[in-house]
Amino acid sequence: MQETKWLIAREIPRLRRYALALTRDPVAADDLVQDTLERAIRKRHLWKRHGTIRGWMYQILYRTFLNQSTRRRRRALEVDIDDAPEPIAPGSPEAGLVRRDIVDALCDLPTEQRAAIALTAIEGLSYDEAAAALDIPLGTLRSRLSRGRERLRANFDATELCLRQVK
Amino acid sequence: MTERLEIDELDLLALADGVFDDDPARKAELESAVADSPRAAAQLADYRAQTAALRAAYAGVLAEPVPERHYAALDGADKGRARPMMRRAAAGLLIVAAGMGGWLIGNGDDDPIRQALLDESYRQFQLHGSNEANAASTVAAGSAINWADEGVAMRLSAPDLSSQGFTIVEKRGVRIGKDQIVALKYMSQDGRAFSLFLTPRWANRPGPIVEQERDGVALAYWHDGPLASSIATTLPQDQARHLARTVRDAMREDAATPPAILEPDPRLLRNPAAGVMADTLGSQPGPGASAPGEGPQPASVTPN
Numbered sequence: 315m316q317e318t319k320w321l322i323a324r325e326i327p328r329l330r331r332y333a334l335a336l337t338r339d340p341v342a343a344d345d346l347v348q349d350t351l352e353r354a355i356r357k358r359h360l361w362k363r364h365g366t367i368r369g370w371m372y373q374i375l376y377r378t379f380l381n382q383s384t385r386r387r388r389r390a391l392e393v394d395i396d397d398a399p400e401p402i403a404p405g406s407p408e409a410g411l412v413r414r415d416i417v418d419a420l421c422d423l424p425t426e427q428r429a430a431i432a433l434t435a436i437e438g439l440s441y442d443e444a445a446a447a448l449d450i451p452l453g454t455l456r457s458r459l460s461r462g463r464e465r466l467r468a469n470f471d472a473t474e475l476c477l478r479q480v481k
Numbered sequence: 482m483t484e485r486l487e488i489d490e491l492d493l494l495a496l497a498d499g500v501f502d503d504d505p506a507r508k509a510e511l512e513s514a515v516a517d518s519p520r521a522a523a524q525l526a527d528y529r530a531q532t533a534a535l536r537a538a539y540a541g542v543l544a545e546p547v548p549e550r551h552y553a554a555l556d557g558a559d560k561g562r563a564r565p566m567m568r569r570a571a572a573g574l575l576i577v578a579a580g581m582g583g584w585l586i587g588n589g590d591d592d593p594i595r596q597a598l599l600d601e602s603y604r605q606f607q608l609h610g611s612n613e614a615n616a617a618s619t620v621a622a623g624s625a626i627n628w629a630d631e632g633v634a635m636r637l638s639a640p641d642l643s644s645q646g647f648t649i650v651e652k653r654g655v656r657i658g659k660d661q662i663v664a665l666k667y668m669s670q671d672g673r674a675f676s677l678f679l680t681p682r683w684a685n686r687p688g689p690i691v692e693q694e695r696d697g698v699a700l701a702y703w704h705d706g707p708l709a710s711s712i713a714t715t716l717p718q719d720q721a722r723h724l725a726r727t728v729r730d731a732m733r734e735d736a737a738t739p740p741a742i743l744e745p746d747p748r749l750l751r752n753p754a755a756g757v758m759a760d761t762l763g764s765q766p767g768p769g770a771s772a773p774g775e776g777p778q779p780a781s782v783t784p785n
Contacts, residue, residue, distance in 0.1 A: 319555045326552075334542055344548055344551075347551060351551055416531065434498050436535050441495075459498075460490055460491060
Protein backbone atom coordinates (compact mmCIF):
# COMPACT_ATOMS: atom_id res chain seq x y z
CA MET A 315 0.00 0.00 0.00
CA GLN A 316 2.99 2.27 0.41
CA GLU A 317 3.12 2.92 -3.30
CA THR A 318 -0.49 4.06 -3.22
CA LYS A 319 0.41 6.58 -0.56
CA TRP A 320 3.25 7.83 -2.68
CA LEU A 321 1.01 8.20 -5.68
CA ILE A 322 -1.56 10.08 -3.64
CA ALA A 323 1.10 12.37 -2.20
CA ARG A 324 2.20 13.20 -5.70
CA GLU A 325 -1.25 14.57 -6.47
CA ILE A 326 -1.55 16.92 -3.51
CA PRO A 327 -0.53 20.12 -5.33
CA ARG A 328 -3.14 19.49 -8.02
CA LEU A 329 -5.75 18.61 -5.44
CA ARG A 330 -5.10 21.92 -3.71
CA ARG A 331 -5.55 23.76 -6.98
CA TYR A 332 -8.80 21.99 -7.76
CA ALA A 333 -10.04 22.56 -4.23
CA LEU A 334 -9.22 26.25 -4.49
CA ALA A 335 -11.14 26.52 -7.74
CA LEU A 336 -14.13 24.92 -6.04
CA THR A 337 -14.01 26.86 -2.77
CA ARG A 338 -12.01 29.98 -3.66
CA ASP A 339 -11.04 30.18 -0.01
CA PRO A 340 -7.45 28.94 0.58
CA VAL A 341 -8.18 27.81 4.11
CA ALA A 342 -11.34 25.99 3.11
CA ALA A 343 -9.47 24.51 0.17
CA ASP A 344 -6.76 23.04 2.39
CA ASP A 345 -9.37 21.71 4.79
CA LEU A 346 -11.10 20.09 1.85
CA VAL A 347 -7.84 18.54 0.65
CA GLN A 348 -7.13 17.29 4.16
CA ASP A 349 -10.54 15.61 4.38
CA THR A 350 -10.01 14.18 0.92
CA LEU A 351 -6.63 12.71 1.80
CA GLU A 352 -7.88 11.17 5.01
CA ARG A 353 -10.81 9.64 3.18
CA ALA A 354 -8.59 8.38 0.37
CA ILE A 355 -6.21 6.72 2.80
CA ARG A 356 -9.08 5.05 4.60
CA LYS A 357 -10.53 3.87 1.31
CA ARG A 358 -7.34 3.15 -0.59
CA HIS A 359 -8.10 -0.53 -0.72
CA LEU A 360 -11.01 0.39 -2.99
CA TRP A 361 -8.79 1.86 -5.66
CA LYS A 362 -8.54 -0.83 -8.30
CA ARG A 363 -5.69 0.69 -10.28
CA HIS A 364 -8.08 1.27 -13.15
CA GLY A 365 -7.32 4.65 -14.62
CA THR A 366 -5.18 7.23 -12.95
CA ILE A 367 -5.17 7.77 -9.25
CA ARG A 368 -5.56 11.44 -10.06
CA GLY A 369 -9.05 10.87 -11.40
CA TRP A 370 -9.95 8.83 -8.33
CA MET A 371 -8.67 11.57 -6.04
CA TYR A 372 -10.57 14.28 -7.92
CA GLN A 373 -13.66 12.15 -7.56
CA ILE A 374 -13.24 11.84 -3.78
CA LEU A 375 -12.50 15.54 -3.44
CA TYR A 376 -15.60 16.55 -5.37
CA ARG A 377 -17.85 14.24 -3.38
CA THR A 378 -16.36 15.54 -0.15
CA PHE A 379 -16.91 19.09 -1.33
CA LEU A 380 -20.55 18.39 -2.14
CA ASN A 381 -21.09 16.78 1.25
CA GLN A 382 -19.49 19.74 3.00
CA SER A 383 -21.55 22.15 0.92
CA THR A 384 -24.70 20.48 2.13
CA ARG A 385 -23.54 20.83 5.72
CA ARG A 386 -22.55 24.47 5.14
CA ARG A 387 -25.96 25.28 3.72
CA ARG A 388 -27.59 23.68 6.72
CA ARG A 389 -25.42 25.72 9.07
CA ALA A 390 -26.07 28.88 7.09
CA LEU A 391 -29.77 28.54 7.82
CA GLU A 392 -28.96 28.54 11.49
CA VAL A 393 -26.71 31.63 11.46
CA ASP A 394 -27.65 34.56 13.65
CA ILE A 395 -29.40 37.17 11.56
CA ASP A 396 -27.20 39.88 13.07
CA ASP A 397 -24.06 38.10 11.87
CA ALA A 398 -25.18 37.69 8.30
CA PRO A 399 -23.57 40.08 5.80
CA GLU A 400 -25.74 42.56 4.03
CA PRO A 401 -26.56 41.21 0.61
CA ILE A 402 -25.75 43.34 -2.39
CA ALA A 403 -28.91 44.12 -4.24
CA PRO A 404 -28.78 43.28 -7.93
CA GLY A 405 -28.43 46.41 -9.99
CA SER A 406 -27.31 48.52 -7.04
CA PRO A 407 -24.27 50.79 -7.35
CA GLU A 408 -22.34 48.36 -5.15
CA ALA A 409 -23.00 45.59 -7.60
CA GLY A 410 -21.56 47.66 -10.39
CA LEU A 411 -18.38 48.05 -8.39
CA VAL A 412 -17.89 44.33 -7.95
CA ARG A 413 -14.83 43.35 -9.90
CA ARG A 414 -15.54 40.78 -12.55
CA ASP A 415 -12.35 38.97 -13.30
CA ILE A 416 -12.10 35.37 -14.34
CA VAL A 417 -11.92 34.01 -10.80
CA ASP A 418 -15.02 35.92 -9.80
CA ALA A 419 -16.75 34.78 -12.93
CA LEU A 420 -15.83 31.16 -12.28
CA CYS A 421 -16.95 31.32 -8.69
CA ASP A 422 -20.30 32.75 -9.72
CA LEU A 423 -21.08 29.61 -11.68
CA PRO A 424 -23.18 26.82 -10.22
CA THR A 425 -21.00 24.23 -8.52
CA GLU A 426 -21.45 21.56 -11.15
CA GLN A 427 -20.44 23.92 -13.96
CA ARG A 428 -17.52 25.26 -11.97
CA ALA A 429 -16.25 21.76 -11.26
CA ALA A 430 -16.53 20.74 -14.90
CA ILE A 431 -14.62 23.78 -16.11
CA ALA A 432 -12.00 23.49 -13.39
CA LEU A 433 -11.28 19.88 -14.28
CA THR A 434 -11.01 20.46 -18.03
CA ALA A 435 -9.65 23.98 -18.39
CA ILE A 436 -7.46 24.21 -15.29
CA GLU A 437 -6.59 20.60 -14.48
CA GLY A 438 -6.34 19.56 -18.12
CA LEU A 439 -8.39 16.39 -17.85
CA SER A 440 -9.86 14.89 -20.97
CA TYR A 441 -13.63 14.96 -21.22
CA ASP A 442 -13.77 11.25 -20.46
CA GLU A 443 -11.62 11.67 -17.37
CA ALA A 444 -13.58 14.67 -16.15
CA ALA A 445 -16.89 12.89 -16.62
CA ALA A 446 -15.56 9.95 -14.61
CA ALA A 447 -14.25 12.23 -11.87
CA LEU A 448 -17.64 13.90 -11.58
CA ASP A 449 -19.44 10.59 -11.96
CA ILE A 450 -21.64 11.86 -14.77
CA PRO A 451 -22.21 10.81 -18.38
CA LEU A 452 -20.09 12.44 -21.05
CA GLY A 453 -23.10 14.21 -22.51
CA THR A 454 -23.91 15.76 -19.16
CA LEU A 455 -20.35 16.99 -18.84
CA ARG A 456 -20.51 18.59 -22.27
CA SER A 457 -23.77 20.23 -21.39
CA ARG A 458 -22.34 21.65 -18.16
CA LEU A 459 -19.25 22.86 -19.96
CA SER A 460 -21.29 24.49 -22.65
CA ARG A 461 -23.56 26.34 -20.24
CA GLY A 462 -20.72 27.27 -17.94
CA ARG A 463 -18.46 28.52 -20.68
CA GLU A 464 -21.21 30.65 -22.17
CA ARG A 465 -21.95 32.13 -18.79
CA LEU A 466 -18.28 32.84 -18.27
CA ARG A 467 -18.29 34.50 -21.64
CA ALA A 468 -21.05 36.79 -20.55
CA ASN A 469 -19.41 37.65 -17.25
CA PHE A 470 -15.75 37.71 -18.15
CA ASP A 471 -14.54 40.38 -20.51
CA ALA A 472 -11.80 38.72 -22.53
CA THR A 473 -10.70 42.06 -23.91
CA GLU A 474 -9.61 43.13 -20.48
CA LEU A 475 -7.86 40.06 -19.27
CA CYS A 476 -7.13 40.15 -15.63
CA LEU A 477 -4.52 37.48 -15.17
CA ARG A 478 -3.98 37.94 -11.51
CA GLN A 479 -2.82 34.90 -9.63
CA VAL A 480 -4.90 33.41 -6.92
CA LYS A 481 -3.29 33.63 -3.49
CA MET B 482 -18.24 22.33 -54.73
CA THR B 483 -16.68 21.91 -51.33
CA GLU B 484 -19.17 21.13 -48.60
CA ARG B 485 -18.97 23.58 -45.77
CA LEU B 486 -18.23 21.96 -42.42
CA GLU B 487 -20.83 22.62 -39.77
CA ILE B 488 -19.20 23.61 -36.52
CA ASP B 489 -21.11 23.81 -33.29
CA GLU B 490 -20.39 25.12 -29.84
CA LEU B 491 -19.17 21.75 -28.57
CA ASP B 492 -16.61 21.59 -31.35
CA LEU B 493 -15.35 25.02 -30.33
CA LEU B 494 -15.17 23.99 -26.71
CA ALA B 495 -13.30 20.84 -27.60
CA LEU B 496 -10.86 22.87 -29.68
CA ALA B 497 -10.29 25.30 -26.84
CA ASP B 498 -9.80 22.47 -24.35
CA GLY B 499 -7.29 20.67 -26.54
CA VAL B 500 -9.45 17.63 -27.12
CA PHE B 501 -8.24 17.40 -30.72
CA ASP B 502 -4.55 17.82 -30.00
CA ASP B 503 -4.13 14.10 -30.61
CA ASP B 504 -6.03 14.30 -33.87
CA PRO B 505 -4.20 16.89 -35.99
CA ALA B 506 -6.31 16.20 -39.09
CA ARG B 507 -9.61 16.82 -37.32
CA LYS B 508 -8.14 19.82 -35.53
CA ALA B 509 -6.98 21.37 -38.80
CA GLU B 510 -10.37 20.70 -40.38
CA LEU B 511 -12.22 22.43 -37.58
CA GLU B 512 -9.80 25.34 -37.41
CA SER B 513 -10.23 25.85 -41.10
CA ALA B 514 -14.00 25.96 -40.64
CA VAL B 515 -13.61 28.39 -37.76
CA ALA B 516 -11.50 30.67 -39.93
CA ASP B 517 -14.43 30.97 -42.32
CA SER B 518 -16.82 32.03 -39.60
CA PRO B 519 -16.17 35.29 -37.75
CA ARG B 520 -18.78 34.35 -35.16
CA ALA B 521 -17.16 30.99 -34.45
CA ALA B 522 -13.71 32.55 -34.48
CA ALA B 523 -14.74 35.10 -31.88
CA GLN B 524 -16.33 32.43 -29.74
CA LEU B 525 -13.26 30.21 -29.93
CA ALA B 526 -11.00 33.15 -29.09
CA ASP B 527 -13.14 33.84 -26.03
CA TYR B 528 -12.97 30.25 -24.90
CA ARG B 529 -9.22 30.16 -25.34
CA ALA B 530 -8.87 33.43 -23.46
CA GLN B 531 -10.92 31.94 -20.64
CA THR B 532 -8.69 28.88 -20.48
CA ALA B 533 -5.51 30.95 -20.54
CA ALA B 534 -6.83 33.27 -17.86
CA LEU B 535 -7.96 30.40 -15.64
CA ARG B 536 -4.65 28.57 -15.93
CA ALA B 537 -2.73 31.74 -15.17
CA ALA B 538 -4.96 32.56 -12.24
CA TYR B 539 -4.42 29.21 -10.57
CA ALA B 540 -0.85 28.50 -11.70
CA GLY B 541 0.74 29.67 -8.48
CA VAL B 542 -0.93 27.02 -6.35
CA LEU B 543 1.20 24.22 -7.77
CA ALA B 544 4.39 25.93 -6.73
CA GLU B 545 3.32 26.52 -3.14
CA PRO B 546 4.74 24.33 -0.39
CA VAL B 547 2.34 21.62 0.64
CA PRO B 548 1.19 21.92 4.26
CA GLU B 549 2.81 19.28 6.39
CA ARG B 550 -0.54 18.14 7.72
CA HIS B 551 -1.44 16.85 4.26
CA TYR B 552 1.55 14.53 4.24
CA ALA B 553 0.85 13.59 7.83
CA ALA B 554 -2.64 12.56 6.79
CA LEU B 555 -1.10 9.93 4.54
CA ASP B 556 0.68 8.35 7.44
CA GLY B 557 -2.54 7.46 9.19
CA ALA B 558 -1.49 6.27 12.63
CA ASP B 559 1.63 8.39 12.42
CA LYS B 560 -0.45 11.50 11.88
CA GLY B 561 1.10 14.58 13.35
CA ARG B 562 4.37 12.88 14.19
CA ALA B 563 7.42 14.87 13.21
CA ARG B 564 9.73 13.11 10.82
CA PRO B 565 13.37 12.74 11.72
CA MET B 566 15.59 14.93 9.63
CA MET B 567 17.63 12.04 8.32
CA ARG B 568 14.58 10.26 7.10
CA ARG B 569 13.33 13.41 5.46
CA ALA B 570 16.64 14.00 3.73
CA ALA B 571 16.79 10.46 2.48
CA ALA B 572 13.18 10.53 1.38
CA GLY B 573 13.88 13.64 -0.65
CA LEU B 574 16.02 11.56 -2.91
CA LEU B 575 13.42 8.93 -3.51
CA ILE B 576 12.22 8.59 -7.00
CA VAL B 577 9.70 5.87 -7.31
CA ALA B 578 7.13 4.70 -9.76
CA ALA B 579 4.27 2.33 -10.05
CA GLY B 580 5.33 -0.50 -12.24
CA MET B 581 3.08 -1.86 -14.91
CA GLY B 582 3.09 -5.20 -13.25
CA GLY B 583 3.99 -3.84 -9.87
CA TRP B 584 7.11 -2.19 -8.55
CA LEU B 585 10.66 -2.73 -9.65
CA ILE B 586 13.81 -2.01 -7.80
CA GLY B 587 17.36 -1.91 -8.98
CA ASN B 588 20.68 -0.73 -7.70
CA GLY B 589 24.40 -0.83 -8.02
CA ASP B 590 26.61 -1.51 -11.00
CA ASP B 591 25.30 -4.97 -11.58
CA ASP B 592 21.88 -3.92 -12.69
CA PRO B 593 19.86 -6.65 -14.38
CA ILE B 594 16.90 -4.38 -14.99
CA ARG B 595 19.08 -1.91 -16.82
CA GLN B 596 20.57 -4.70 -18.86
CA ALA B 597 17.15 -6.10 -19.64
CA LEU B 598 15.91 -2.76 -20.90
CA LEU B 599 19.05 -2.26 -22.99
CA ASP B 600 18.61 -5.73 -24.45
CA GLU B 601 14.99 -5.07 -25.25
CA SER B 602 15.78 -1.62 -26.67
CA TYR B 603 18.37 -3.12 -29.00
CA ARG B 604 15.98 -5.84 -30.04
CA GLN B 605 13.11 -3.46 -30.65
CA PHE B 606 15.34 -1.05 -32.52
CA GLN B 607 16.49 -3.82 -34.82
CA LEU B 608 12.90 -4.89 -35.38
CA HIS B 609 11.33 -1.47 -35.87
CA GLY B 610 13.94 1.26 -35.72
CA SER B 611 14.75 1.37 -39.39
CA ASN B 612 11.16 1.28 -40.61
CA GLU B 613 9.95 4.25 -42.58
CA ALA B 614 7.78 6.53 -40.54
CA ASN B 615 4.10 6.03 -41.03
CA ALA B 616 2.50 9.43 -41.32
CA ALA B 617 -0.78 8.07 -40.07
CA SER B 618 0.79 7.16 -36.77
CA THR B 619 2.11 10.63 -36.08
CA VAL B 620 1.35 11.69 -32.55
CA ALA B 621 1.71 15.04 -30.90
CA ALA B 622 4.84 15.24 -28.80
CA GLY B 623 3.03 16.77 -25.90
CA SER B 624 0.19 14.31 -25.80
CA ALA B 625 -0.18 12.03 -22.86
CA ILE B 626 1.17 8.55 -23.06
CA ASN B 627 -1.71 6.27 -22.29
CA TRP B 628 -0.22 4.62 -19.27
CA ALA B 629 -3.57 4.76 -17.55
CA ASP B 630 -5.06 2.44 -20.12
CA GLU B 631 -2.46 -0.07 -19.19
CA GLY B 632 -3.22 0.03 -15.51
CA VAL B 633 -0.54 2.43 -14.41
CA ALA B 634 -1.41 5.25 -12.11
CA MET B 635 0.61 7.99 -13.71
CA ARG B 636 0.00 10.38 -16.48
CA LEU B 637 3.10 11.31 -18.39
CA SER B 638 3.81 13.16 -21.56
CA ALA B 639 6.14 12.19 -24.33
CA PRO B 640 9.15 14.50 -24.20
CA ASP B 641 8.96 17.34 -26.68
CA LEU B 642 12.22 17.50 -28.63
CA SER B 643 11.07 19.93 -31.28
CA SER B 644 13.76 22.36 -30.11
CA GLN B 645 16.28 19.76 -31.29
CA GLY B 646 14.47 19.32 -34.59
CA PHE B 647 12.93 15.96 -33.67
CA THR B 648 9.30 15.00 -33.89
CA ILE B 649 7.65 11.76 -32.87
CA VAL B 650 6.72 9.64 -35.84
CA GLU B 651 5.69 6.44 -34.14
CA LYS B 652 4.47 5.26 -30.78
CA ARG B 653 4.12 1.65 -29.75
CA GLY B 654 3.46 -0.32 -26.64
CA VAL B 655 5.53 -3.46 -26.13
CA ARG B 656 4.22 -6.03 -23.71
CA ILE B 657 6.74 -8.29 -22.05
CA GLY B 658 5.02 -10.61 -19.67
CA LYS B 659 3.27 -8.36 -17.20
CA ASP B 660 5.49 -5.41 -18.00
CA GLN B 661 5.24 -2.96 -20.81
CA ILE B 662 7.56 -0.61 -22.56
CA VAL B 663 6.45 2.45 -24.47
CA ALA B 664 8.54 2.86 -27.59
CA LEU B 665 8.67 6.28 -29.23
CA LYS B 666 10.43 6.86 -32.50
CA TYR B 667 11.76 10.34 -33.20
CA MET B 668 12.94 11.64 -36.52
CA SER B 669 14.33 14.92 -37.77
CA GLN B 670 13.82 16.47 -41.17
CA ASP B 671 17.43 15.78 -42.09
CA GLY B 672 16.87 12.07 -41.53
CA ARG B 673 18.38 11.58 -38.09
CA ALA B 674 16.39 9.13 -36.03
CA PHE B 675 16.41 7.45 -32.68
CA SER B 676 14.06 5.38 -30.58
CA LEU B 677 13.20 6.12 -26.98
CA PHE B 678 12.02 3.37 -24.65
CA LEU B 679 10.26 4.10 -21.37
CA THR B 680 9.19 1.81 -18.60
CA PRO B 681 8.25 2.48 -15.00
CA ARG B 682 10.89 1.69 -12.46
CA TRP B 683 11.32 2.12 -8.77
CA ALA B 684 14.85 3.20 -8.04
CA ASN B 685 16.38 4.67 -4.95
CA ARG B 686 17.98 7.56 -6.75
CA PRO B 687 18.58 8.92 -10.24
CA GLY B 688 21.13 6.93 -12.15
CA PRO B 689 23.87 8.05 -14.53
CA ILE B 690 23.61 7.66 -18.26
CA VAL B 691 25.10 4.28 -19.11
CA GLU B 692 26.23 3.78 -22.70
CA GLN B 693 26.73 0.68 -24.77
CA GLU B 694 27.44 -0.03 -28.40
CA ARG B 695 26.26 -3.14 -30.21
CA ASP B 696 26.76 -3.84 -33.88
CA GLY B 697 26.71 -0.17 -34.82
CA VAL B 698 23.76 0.67 -32.57
CA ALA B 699 24.46 3.19 -29.83
CA LEU B 700 22.46 2.55 -26.67
CA ALA B 701 22.10 4.73 -23.60
CA TYR B 702 20.22 3.96 -20.41
CA TRP B 703 19.29 5.99 -17.34
CA HIS B 704 16.66 5.98 -14.67
CA ASP B 705 15.36 9.25 -13.41
CA GLY B 706 12.12 10.46 -11.99
CA PRO B 707 9.59 7.68 -12.12
CA LEU B 708 10.97 5.97 -15.19
CA ALA B 709 13.74 3.91 -16.63
CA SER B 710 14.61 5.13 -20.11
CA SER B 711 16.85 4.13 -22.93
CA ILE B 712 17.57 5.30 -26.42
CA ALA B 713 18.83 3.38 -29.42
CA THR B 714 20.22 4.96 -32.56
CA THR B 715 22.67 4.45 -35.36
CA LEU B 716 23.95 7.97 -34.85
CA PRO B 717 27.50 8.32 -33.52
CA GLN B 718 28.01 7.69 -29.84
CA ASP B 719 28.60 11.34 -28.97
CA GLN B 720 25.32 12.31 -30.59
CA ALA B 721 23.56 9.50 -28.78
CA ARG B 722 24.99 10.80 -25.53
CA HIS B 723 23.78 14.32 -26.31
CA LEU B 724 20.34 12.99 -27.16
CA ALA B 725 20.14 11.02 -23.95
CA ARG B 726 20.97 14.11 -21.93
CA THR B 727 18.47 16.18 -23.88
CA VAL B 728 15.70 13.63 -23.42
CA ARG B 729 16.47 13.27 -19.74
CA ASP B 730 16.35 17.03 -19.24
CA ALA B 731 13.10 17.32 -21.17
CA MET B 732 11.54 14.61 -19.05
CA ARG B 733 12.75 16.21 -15.85
CA GLU B 734 10.93 19.37 -16.81
CA ASP B 735 7.75 17.43 -17.37
CA ALA B 736 7.78 15.03 -14.46
CA ALA B 737 6.18 16.00 -11.22
CA THR B 738 8.66 16.36 -8.42
CA PRO B 739 8.35 13.39 -6.13
CA PRO B 740 7.25 14.28 -2.66
CA ALA B 741 9.95 14.44 -0.03
CA ILE B 742 8.10 11.97 2.07
CA LEU B 743 7.04 8.37 2.17
CA GLU B 744 9.74 5.83 1.87
CA PRO B 745 9.02 3.17 -0.69
CA ASP B 746 8.07 -0.32 0.18
CA PRO B 747 10.24 -2.05 -2.38
CA ARG B 748 9.60 -5.54 -3.50
CA LEU B 749 11.44 -7.30 -6.23
CA LEU B 750 9.15 -8.66 -8.85
CA ARG B 751 11.94 -10.60 -10.41
CA ASN B 752 15.58 -10.40 -11.02
CA PRO B 753 15.93 -10.98 -14.73
CA ALA B 754 19.27 -12.03 -16.03
CA ALA B 755 20.57 -10.09 -18.99
CA GLY B 756 18.50 -10.79 -22.04
CA VAL B 757 15.91 -12.92 -20.32
CA MET B 758 13.41 -10.11 -20.27
CA ALA B 759 13.77 -9.63 -24.00
CA ASP B 760 13.37 -13.28 -24.76
CA THR B 761 10.10 -13.56 -22.91
CA LEU B 762 8.43 -11.51 -25.61
CA GLY B 763 8.00 -14.58 -27.74
CA SER B 764 9.16 -18.12 -27.91
CA GLN B 765 11.71 -17.29 -30.57
CA PRO B 766 14.38 -14.66 -30.10
CA GLY B 767 13.99 -11.73 -32.46
CA PRO B 768 16.36 -11.14 -35.31
CA GLY B 769 18.18 -8.54 -33.31
CA ALA B 770 18.70 -10.67 -30.26
CA SER B 771 22.25 -11.40 -29.32
CA ALA B 772 23.46 -14.90 -29.96
CA PRO B 773 25.27 -16.72 -27.20
CA GLY B 774 28.70 -15.32 -26.79
CA GLU B 775 27.77 -12.07 -28.47
CA GLY B 776 26.93 -10.22 -25.32
CA PRO B 777 26.92 -6.47 -25.01
CA GLN B 778 30.07 -4.45 -25.00
CA PRO B 779 31.18 -3.20 -21.61
CA ALA B 780 29.09 -0.28 -20.52
CA SER B 781 30.50 3.17 -20.04
CA VAL B 782 29.03 5.76 -17.75
CA THR B 783 28.36 9.37 -18.57
CA PRO B 784 28.58 11.56 -15.48
CA ASN B 785 25.45 13.47 -14.60
